[in-house]
Amino acid sequence: MSARATIIPFRPRPQKPRKLISNGVLGMILFVFVEIMLFAGFISAFVIIKSRAIGSVWPPPNQPRLPFEQTAVNTSALLASGIVLFIAHRLFQRGNKSVGALLALATLLGGAFVALQGVEWLALIQEGLTITSSTYGALFYTIIGAHALHAVAAIAALAWAFVRLTGDRLTKEALSTVALFWYFVVLVWPFLYFQVYL
């Protein structure tokens, strides 16, 4: 013990430690992990309740079918928005400040996704699928609604970033933080889409 305890490794005068990841991005990564687990919880609830369906018939026979093909349009709007934002993000990281149009396009495509989803919901409610009509409807509105709320919050954040950009006050860290949240909203969607709609 004494032999080891006497050897204190030589340390030069300490430097300011470098940050691997900036504060905002790290905070957002942690937040996204929580969100992934939230949706994992929802998906596992969906899988369990689906597996308990009477006679293994899913969706329940007396319930309307979800418009899988029509939602593909919404999905492509969302994915396109993610790609556009990715390009804008890359350009901005390299010092190109004129990404306003791309950022606006990404925000509008995201808004289009939410609007199209809203139209789809109205049609489904007309057809008789409501949150209390069955566990099928309840799961659909809870899971897709949770995603829609995240999308609205993320679009608000993108709009905020756009306003900051027009005032030339947007930092790289702020855009990265906002973009990370939008990537999460975009990338979690295919999992929900194929799980819930199919």
Add this chain to the structure above:
Amino acid sequence: MVEPAVDLTHGHAHDDHADHGPQGWLKYLWSTDHKVIAMQYLFTGIFMALIGGFMAYVFRMQLAFPGMPVPGFGIVSPGEYNALVTNHGTIMIFWVAMPVLLAAFGNFLIPLMVGADDMVFPKINRLSFQVFFVSTIVILASLVVEGGGFAGAWTAYPPLSADSTYNLTPLGSTLWVIGVGLEFVAFLLGGINFITTLMNSRAPGMRAFDVPIVVWMIVVASILFMLSVGPLLAGAIMLIFDQTIGTGFYNPATGGDPILWQHLFWFFGHPEVYVVLLPAMGVVIEIITTFARKKLFAYRTVIFTIVATGVLSFFVWAHHQFIAGIDPRMANIFTVTTLLISVPIAELCFIYIATLYGGSITLSTPMLWALAFVAEFLIGGVTGIFLGAAGADIYFHDTYFVLAHFHYTFFPIAIIGTFAALTYWFPKMFGKLLDERLGKWHFWLTIIPFNMIFIPLFVLGMGGQHRRIYNYTHFPELAGDGFQSMRIIATLSLLVMLGAQFIFLYNCIKTARSKKKAPRNPWKANSLEWTTESPPPHGNWHPDRMPVVYRGPYEYSVPGREDDYWPQNEPK
């Protein structure tokens, strides 16, 4: 360094604002200083502990003297009894253990111990407490609304929790879920701060393995919390929908599944045990090394052990459901993982003992609390092995054996661990030294009654006494003299223990009134928080004299040095 300058201007602007904005105590309500937020969490937690303790007093009196009016409460009805036990559990875990150990000490210690001037996101930190404060009001409101507080046990199993025709508390149960959900949001915000601060705000020279263990423990606990809370939030949203809209996620009649809630709840609920355990174990490490004047045995092993504990804690949750109708093959798997997780925790206990071995031990009050933590938690851990084995658990399930077991884990965590931390860091937090003689009276008058409360409950549980029964005299086989006298011993011991807390209160008042100031480093400890004033100023250190780190925090009794301690910031 850029950051201190930025934050000091911020603090300055804040003070200016305070001159014509909120005055007096309102200034503290809107502070972004991590130490003020820590105090807010601490005092809210202590206030809630008084409420939780009062609840324990009322229902223990009912159990010992059934049907008699309880002084200060009156006659306890069966519904009130259920609401009391439910909210005692909820409050003690979510509003006492977590805010005090994780949030109060996390907020106070992390920036001070890593040598930062504040948290990385001070405003998010403030928001965290504000959300927590709202959640506190919601849970307290749920106790007094029409129909009374939620009475479906703190685990809130459906259908009892989901359907108000069963639980008869339509408002109370919904407010209960909302309160718990808000509380989780508060700790998410706090957890993001803790992890980011440790990663990005360490003092120059502080490497990963120079960080005091308690900081690592709080951060690992935050990670566990953040990874486990998502599914429960999902479950809570579905539970609220079941309660208010009538969706039927947990109702078999509509194709739902009540066991689903149990999985979502315990997937969070078991890591939650380690969320509160790890900070307490970290506190004990700091105290033991300081008062044994000895280097921590196997620093890196401790880190790897807590990571292993954290990983394993995600694979044990179904041991709460052995009799809920899960597949026996699955029960076998969860028995194995449950018994496995006792290995890293036992390892930590051996590390405590190895650290103490050969040290020059001072039995000060914080050290007594720390040693009591190890001894009492060991009893909790050993009795857990019986419950982790599916075969034994089928008999013990929902008896007082379970109850005594988890009180032997949670009491050391939430009460012993908190008093250890509070008595150890009291001089740093408030700038005064507590009276040692009163502290020792308080310690012994808490520890001895604690064991006298719960050892009889182990015996009662082995005798088959089921939990959640309002009046045992209604059951002839549980109403015998032997059983009833054990219940009375437990209740009387509780009264002694609650009374002993006034010694601590008196000690605090006496200390606050005394003129004697605490020195910077009363315990001659190494970590960075002892290098600043007691209590530390806004910004923790003078911005030009932020600490730099040259070594790990446990260099005690290094041969060849005059002093038996070697602060982290001393170059030579």
